[in-house]
Amino acid sequence: MSLATETGPVADVVPEGGDVHDSGSVARLVMRTFLENRLALIGLVIVVLVTLFCFIGPLFYKTNQIDSNLLAASLRPGGAHPLGTDDNGYDILGRLMAGGQSSIEVGISVALIATSVGVLWGAIAGFVGGAVDAVMMRVVDVVLAIPVVFLFIFLASVIQPTLLLLILVLALLSWLGPARLVRGETLSLRTREYVQATRVMGGGSWRAVLRHIVPNTIGTIIVNATFQVADAILVLATLQFLGFGLPPPTATWGGMLANGTEYLFDGYWWMVYPAGILIVLTVLAFNFIGDGLRDSLEVRLQRR
Amino acid sequence: MTGFILRRLAQAVIVVIGVTIFTFLLQHLIPGNIARAIVGPRATPAQIAGFNKEWGLNQALPLQYFSFVDHLVHGNLGYSYKQNRSVDSIVAQYLPRDVLLVGSSLILALVVALPLGMLQAVKRNRMPDYVGTGVSFLLYSMPTYLLGLLLIAGFSIQFRIFPPSAPQAATITGILAHPSGLVLPIATLTLVSCALFSRYMRSSAIDSFTQDYIRTARAKGLFERTIRNRHVLRNSLIPIATLVGLSLPSVLTAALMVEYVFNFQGLGLAYYNAALTTDYPVELGITVLIGVATVAGNLIADLAYAVLDPRVRYRSS
Numbered sequence: 001m002s003l004a005t006e007t008g009p010v011a012d013v014v015p016e017g018g019d020v021h022d023s024g025s026v027a028r029l030v031m032r033t034f035l036e037n038r039l040a041l042i043g044l045v046i047v048v049l050v051t052l053f054c055f056i057g058p059l060f061y062k063t064n065q066i067d068s069n070l071l072a073a074s075l076r077p078g079g080a081h082p083l084g085t086d087d088n089g090y091d092i093l094g095r096l097m098a099g100g101q102s103s104i105e106v107g108i109s110v111a112l113i114a115t116s117v118g119v120l121w122g123a124i125a126g127f128v129g130g131a132v133d134a135v136m137m138r139v140v141d142v143v144l145a146i147p148v149v150f151l152f153i154f155l156a157s158v159i160q161p162t163l164l165l166l167i168l169v170l171a172l173l174s175w176l177g178p179a180r181l182v183r184g185e186t187l188s189l190r191t192r193e194y195v196q197a198t199r200v201m202g203g204g205s206w207r208a209v210l211r212h213i214v215p216n217t218i219g220t221i222i223v224n225a226t227f228q229v230a231d232a233i234l235v236l237a238t239l240q241f242l243g244f245g246l247p248p249p250t251a252t253w254g255g256m257l258a259n260g261t262e263y264l265f266d267g268y269w270w271m272v273y274p275a276g277i278l279i280v281l282t283v284l285a286f287n288f289i290g291d292g293l294r295d296s297l298e299v300r301l302q303r304r
Numbered sequence: 305m306t307g308f309i310l311r312r313l314a315q316a317v318i319v320v321i322g323v324t325i326f327t328f329l330l331q332h333l334i335p336g337n338i339a340r341a342i343v344g345p346r347a348t349p350a351q352i353a354g355f356n357k358e359w360g361l362n363q364a365l366p367l368q369y370f371s372f373v374d375h376l377v378h379g380n381l382g383y384s385y386k387q388n389r390s391v392d393s394i395v396a397q398y399l400p401r402d403v404l405l406v407g408s409s410l411i412l413a414l415v416v417a418l419p420l421g422m423l424q425a426v427k428r429n430r431m432p433d434y435v436g437t438g439v440s441f442l443l444y445s446m447p448t449y450l451l452g453l454l455l456i457a458g459f460s461i462q463f464r465i466f467p468p469s470a471p472q473a474a475t476i477t478g479i480l481a482h483p484s485g486l487v488l489p490i491a492t493l494t495l496v497s498c499a500l501f502s503r504y505m506r507s508s509a510i511d512s513f514t515q516d517y518i519r520t521a522r523a524k525g526l527f528e529r530t531i532r533n534r535h536v537l538r539n540s541l542i543p544i545a546t547l548v549g550l551s552l553p554s555v556l557t558a559a560l561m562v563e564y565v566f567n568f569q570g571l572g573l574a575y576y577n578a579a580l581t582t583d584y585p586v587e588l589g590i591t592v593l594i595g596v597a598t599v600a601g602n603l604i605a606d607l608a609y610a611v612l613d614p615r616v617r618y619r620s621s
Contacts, residue, residue: 138315142322145598146591147553149560150575154587157579158333230445237447238561242576254447261453265461265468276450283445 030219033296040292046285050278054100063094065251074263077270084270086259090251092270096278098251103233103282106167110232113171115225118178123213125179126186137183140176148173148235149242156244163246166239170232178224185217219297226290230283237279253279308610316603323595327588328372334584342584343385381589386581391589394574400476402570406559409490410548413497418544420498421505422537425513436502443499448558452492452565459488470568489566496558497551504547508540515539542612549605552598 034040069089077084083092125136148170155161155169189195195212203211239245240254248255253275260271334341339355347355356362359371375382381391424436443451460468470489471482479486512518513536521531560572567573571590578586 138318138322141315141319141599141602142326142595144553145319145323145595145602146326147557147594147598149557150591150594153576153579154330154591155333157582157584157587158335234445234447238449238557241447241449242564244579257447257450257453264453264457272453276446276453279450280442280446284441287441287445 030293030296034292037292037295039288040295043285043288043292046281047289050100050282050285051104054097054104057097058094061094061097063091065090065095065098066249068249074268074271083274084268086256086271087263088249088259090249092256092274095251095256096253096274099253099256099275100278100282102163102246102250103236103253103279106163106170106236107229107233107286109167110170110174111225111228113167114174114228115178115221117171118175119182119217119221121175122179122182122184123186123217126183127190127213129187129190133183137180140179143173144176149238152235152239153242153244156239161244161246166236166246170235174228174232177228178221181220181224182217185220186213189213189216219293223290223294223297226286226293230286230290233279233283233286309607312603312606312610316599319599320596323599324373324376324592325369327592327595328369330591331372331584331588338584341582376592381592382585384578384583384586386578386583387586391585394586395571395589395593398569398571398574401479401568402559402572404476404479405486405489405493405562405568405570406555409493409497409559410555412490412494413501414548416494417498417501418505418541421502422509422532422540424502424506425509425536425540426532428510433506437506440499440503443495444503448492448496448561449565451495452488452562455488455492456565468566470563470566472567472569489562489568492565493555493558493562497555500551500554501544501548504544505540508543509536512536512540538612542609545608545612546602546605549602552601553594556594556598 069085071089072081072085073087073089075081075085077092081091081093083096085091086095121136121140125133151173152169159165161169190213198212236245236252237254237257240252241258243258245252245254256275257272257279260268260275264272331338337352338361339352340347343351343355359368359375361368363371379392381395383390384394387394420436424433427433456468459466466487467485468488469485471479471485473479473481518531518535521535522528556572559570560576562568563570563573564576571593575587575590577583578590
């Protein structure tokens, strides 16, 4: 192009990254292939249904999840209690709704916070490189070496967990995944021409990182974030099952499983299976969505 | 090659040091006076002074860390006052059982998952793949303890084939004398690991199948079976080594849940019980151990990767 005569930014040259500025059609392509993927669609529908069930359900189906009612304890499903009651007299269906709220809130919050922190950490490490990169990644390695559950059990034996604390700690332990991922992508992207062009034009490193590198890794980041929601819900259910989650009488799915286990083997199946099915369904749905997104992104990459 | 090994070793050492710093900092999260929390509420001032002296708690923070490391290097993981024995003896007692549980599950999982993943890749998007992926997804989305409970409900309560809890013998030989009690715990851990590994293997094998050199091999006229065994299989196994190493923390977490559900006396259950009784030395000692084990596992996995894939050695030099 006529670089010699242009005085402003060279707007005619399409950057090597291709679709960066043409995000409209790329997003549409991703959306189209995603929606064609049946499993991903099913996952999306399940997530929407479960969210409605947990947050809108209690508006229509009111139960008392705080005061126990031992006269109505361990009732079979039927009549006033469609899924029966547990050993404290709480209605199971209502408890499922209440429990789901904390699970979904924690899952999504953790994924959001962990992804934001992790993306920045990884992008900076990958972009700056050198010793800073080495140090930042060793920190990631150190925290990754100790399993989340073990760490959380220790923390729970030291402090009493609240919902906010739970979210913060889980997020603090989950940002490592996105950090590693984004660092890898940054390493490969920073040698691209448009990033070098940014530097040549006088743009600072922050500009290069935020406006060029991060948007191009957004696909992988979103896929990873979806899987993180699934993982967070699983870890939360595990912690609640072990008794290190939210204190009673807060309703939680994992807590319901823990409570119901003693009774499962005596035939009180409704105390365990509904909660278990909901956990598996929700996590499965997020996994389907994540897989579908990943496949859609591969299509986009192939189209380049 | 030696350059790569040395660099990787140096990295591992740094991470191990990081783990010790991290655990040391965790110790300082303990509220109140550490000595009092560990020795107990009925500790006499003399005992507290003795504890402080041994662990250097009267000194500045960095010096405390050095005395902490000094203890570790001499193999002293701490002393549990609640159980009245050293953490080392607890580890020595429970570690072999964990090796048994985790070791046999990992081996079984690899033996099953790798061929399964390969099969799924070969029959991609046909019935065997869908079934395999579906089952993998299901197992992967299920909390480990739920799987354990379902197995107990099915095989112990409904059909009474296997006992619902693990053998409680004091020695390994005693445990091995009751193998029926080991079946369900090992099966649970194996199934969970299998779900993870077969997914890795499947995507790794699919990646290998789409490589250009496979296209060349087919153009050359090689039998599909030869292509599969000589080229695809070997090349897809390479990333599996690192991935298995990286999944060690998840496997250990799953092992903890299995131990909890089946009452298998291993390190995971010991850790859990220590948390319930706020037995901090045991918790911290096991944390360091797990951290070091994970780093060692990753190191071995990376070195294996370097041995199997020459590109890694040359690229990073």
